[in-house]
Amino acid sequence: MDIVDVIKIRNVNKNEIDILAKLGKQTFTETFINDCKPEYLEKYLHNTFNTKILKAELNNTDSRYFFAEYLDQPIAYLKLNIGNAQTEKKLENALEIERIYVLNKYQSLKVGRLLMNKAMEIAKAERIKYIWLGVWEHNHKAIGFYKKFGFIEFDKHVFQVGDDNQIDTLMKLQII
Numbered sequence: 001m002d003i004v005d006v007i008k009i010r011n012v013n014k015n016e017i018d019i020l021a022k023l024g025k026q027t028f029t030e031t032f033i034n035d036c037k038p039e040y041l042e043k044y045l046h047n048t049f050n051t052k053i054l055k056a057e058l059n060n061t062d063s064r065y066f067f068a069e070y071l072d073q074p075i076a077y078l079k080l081n082i083g084n085a086q087t088e089k090k091l092e093n094a095l096e097i098e099r100i101y102v103l104n105k106y107q108s109l110k111v112g113r114l115l116m117n118k119a120m121e122i123a124k125a126e127r128i129k130y131i132w133l134g135v136w137e138h139n140h141k142a143i144g145f146y147k148k149f150g151f152i153e154f155d156k157h158v159f160q161v162g163d164d165n166q167i168d169t170l171m172k173l174q175i176i
Contacts, residue, residue, distance in 0.1 A: 006070065006071070007068055007069065007075075007109065007114055009067070009068050009069075009078075009114060009118050012065035012066060014055070014059070016067075017055055017058065019074055020049075020058075020065060020074075021049040021050070023077055023101075024045075024077065024099070025045045025049050026103065027102065028041075028048075028049075028101065029041065030104045031139075036161050036164065037162065040162025040163055041162060043162035043163065044161045044162050057079070060085050062081060062083040062085035064080045065080075066118060068102070068111045068114060070111075075103050075111060076101060076102035076111045076112070076115060077115075078097065078100050078115040079098045079100075080097060082094070082096070086098075087134070088170070090132070091130045092129065093128055093129040094128060094129065094130040094172075095119065095122065095123045095130070095132075097131060097132070097133040100112060100133075102115075120149075120173075128175055128176070129175060129176050130172045130174055130175065132170060132171065132173070133146065133151070133170070133171055134159060134169070135168060135169055136167075136168055137168065137169050143171070146171050149173060151171040151172060151173045152172060153169050153171050154170055
């Protein structure tokens with residue numbers, strides 16, 4: 001049996017805010033610890049993964065969270081937005097991948113691919129024309145990952161990490 005056969009993708013339940021917050025903080029920190037000033041990173045984590053914000057996002061019908069689990073433990077997560085929950089309104093009939101993060105020690109297991117496939121499955125089922133996302137312009141590993149799926153660059157926007165204005169490359173994939 002391949003290890004990806006034992007990884008399960010499931011909806012995050014509203015009573016799992018603490019698990020989601022911990023996973024969100026850990027994966028973001030692992031990814032960007034060497035690229036952000038500690039005070040900027042801490043401010044971002046506090047503003048993004050606090051209970052009040054996550055509760056509102058989990059209650060928003062235009063946002064969806066998913067866990068990837070290995071041996072019943074969350075090792076990655078995906079956040080999708082449609083409609084008014086999207087952080088940008090540049091494309092009609094679009095689904096945004098706002099976050100897709102995998103714990104470092106599980107990145108070689110192709111968990112990111114499973115989460116991306118989940119996003120594509122939802123987009124196809126709901127007849128969404130585009131999937132789009134923002135990725136930090138210096139995160140070449142992630143940009144390469146998205147390009148393997150056929151995403152192309154189409155714009156840029158500012159992504160605030162603490163008091164640091166970073167530039168994200170916006171990428172899109174046409175589904176239908």
